[in-house]
Amino acid sequence: QTEIQLWHAMGGTLGEKVEEIANGFNESQDEFTVVPTYKGNYTENMTAAIAAFRAGEQPHVVQVFEVGTATMMAAKGAVRPVQGMMEGANIEWDADAYLPAVKSYYTTPEGDMLSLPFNSSTPVMWYNKDLLESAGVTEVPGTWDEMFAAAEKLQANGHDCAFSFGWQSWVMLENYLAWHDQPVGSKENGFAGFDTEFQFAESGDLTSLLQRIADSQEDGTFKYGGRRGDSLPLFVSGECAMWMNSSAYYSGIKEQAEFAFGQAMLPVNTEARDAAQNSIIGGATLWVLEGHDEADYQGVAEFFNYVSLPEVQADWHQATGYVPITTAAYELSQEQGFYESNPGTDTAIKQLSLNEPTANSKGVRFGNFVQVRDVINEELEALWAGDKTAAEALKAAQERGNQLLRDFEASNG
Numbered sequence: 397q398t399e400i401q402l403w404h405a406m407g408g409t410l411g412e413k414v415e416e417i418a419n420g421f422n423e424s425q426d427e428f429t430v431v432p433t434y435k436g437n438y439t440e441n442m443t444a445a446i447a448a449f450r451a452g453e454q455p456h457v458v459q460v461f462e463v464g465t466a467t468m469m470a471a472k473g474a475v476r477p478v479q480g481m482m483e484g485a486n487i488e489w490d491a492d493a494y495l496p497a498v499k500s501y502y503t504t505p506e507g508d509m510l511s512l513p514f515n516s517s518t519p520v521m522w523y524n525k526d527l528l529e530s531a532g533v534t535e536v537p538g539t540w541d542e543m544f545a546a547a548e549k550l551q552a553n554g555h556d557c558a559f560s561f562g563w564q565s566w567v568m569l570e571n572y573l574a575w576h577d578q579p580v581g582s583k584e585n586g587f588a589g590f591d592t593e594f595q596f597a598e599s600g601d602l603t604s605l606l607q608r609i610a611d612s613q614e615d616g617t618f619k620y621g622g623r624r625g626d627s628l629p630l631f632v633s634g635e636c637a638m639w640m641n642s643s644a645y646y647s648g649i650k651e652q653a654e655f656a657f658g659q660a661m662l663p664v665n666t667e668a669r670d671a672a673q674n675s676i677i678g679g680a681t682l683w684v685l686e687g688h689d690e691a692d693y694q695g696v697a698e699f700f701n702y703v704s705l706p707e708v709q710a711d712w713h714q715a716t717g718y719v720p721i722t723t724a725a726y727e728l729s730q731e732q733g734f735y736e737s738n739p740g741t742d743t744a745i746k747q748l749s750l751n752e753p754t755a756n757s758k759g760v761r762f763g764n765f766v767q768v769r770d771v772i773n774e775e776l777e778a779l780w781a782g783d784k785t786a787a788e789a790l791k792a793a794q795e796r797g798n799q800l801l802r803d804f805e806a807s808n809g
């Protein structure tokens with residue numbers, strides 16, 4: 397049997413689920429064996445794969461978060477585009493089966509799919525029903541003013557920490573701007589060319605909101621809990637009543653929370669609850685690396701086809717909170733009554749498709765974005781620590797980010 401190496405970044409229950417999918421594929425045929433290996437978080441996994449490629453020891457498939465898209469696109473010669481691989485393989489495959497909001501993030505301007513959507517998510521607002529109810533918050537906050545009003549009620553009820561969030565650049569900057577139909581950067585957020593510049597520091601309402609959040613640490617309204625999902629314990633322990641982060645924390649929250657929880661759309665920063673645009677995806681896709689025997693790619697293509705099967709996708713979606721990546725998997729989940737039995741679990745997909753995406757809300761594609769995210773993290777941490785104002789932090793992040801964009805452009809044309 398031919399082994400297909402798959403490097404991924406899914407820890408805990410998500411990792412177990414990846415193993416389950418690989419086993420399912422391995423049992424479905426007898427020519428190929430997919431071997432999944434957990435390589436750490438998204439950045440660590442991507443860095444490991446790039447280093448392995450240079451050493452000629454790369455896996456066939458690597459899971460890369462949406463942030464690494466431009467970097468992978470620029471790695472010509474290292475990456476085998478999925479569209480060509482699938483069409484060249486001996487399988488029946490339909491690129492149109494994938495949800496447009498998901499697929500468009502990973503396609504070339506010519507419409508060719510570069511990597512396989514596997515685990516796509518979007519940030520939602522997780523809330524502790526028990527805490528909100530006992531504080532007399534009868535409606536889940538839909539606007540930022542309502543968030544702060546809920547915080548007052550929680551405090552009056554003796555409860556500090558109204559909210560926290562994780563993946564802060566993704567949730568509070570990239571998605572905040574898409575949700576309010578404002579640009580993160582020029583050139584359609586980088587989709588129309590690498591000669592783009594960041595513009596996020598020019599959003600007056602984002603600046604004021606971040607300052608308001610930083611100031612609200614004083615009375616315990618907001619509590620910063622670290623990067624990525626590091627603040628999950630603040631929510632599942634019941635310390636913070638609301639938590640904005642990926643829909644893909646569903647399995648972790650279900651497993652750990654000893655209270656009734658729900659998920660709702662992100663708050664809007666205006667009086668009008670229905671003013672929201674649409675949120676943008678996150679999560680990751682599967683990229684195929686060059687350098688293996690030609691026959692191996694038939695196995696990769698078969699595995700990708702298996703991963704995309706309605707029943708495999710629907711099960712993955714329902715277990716994890718990642719959105720169903722094909723229309724058929726979404727419809728199957730509806731038919732199975734999953735959303736009726738688990739209210740709120742369609743929040744992510746509804747929020748992603750709330751409106752026809754605009755140039756500001758179809759996604760972001762910036763060079764060196766893994767490094768830019770680090771810069772944004774550092775600057776926002778300076779804001780939470782009280783070392784900078786929101787305006788200073790955003791301005792510094794924008795200037796440092798623009799330098800990274802220019803470096804990327806210089807090395808990739």
Ligand SMILES: O=P(O)(O)OC[C@H](O)CO
Nearest residue numbers: 461463517642644678679
């Ligand atoms: O936790 P995930 O997998 O939904 O990913 C969150 C962010 O998109 C990562 O950039």
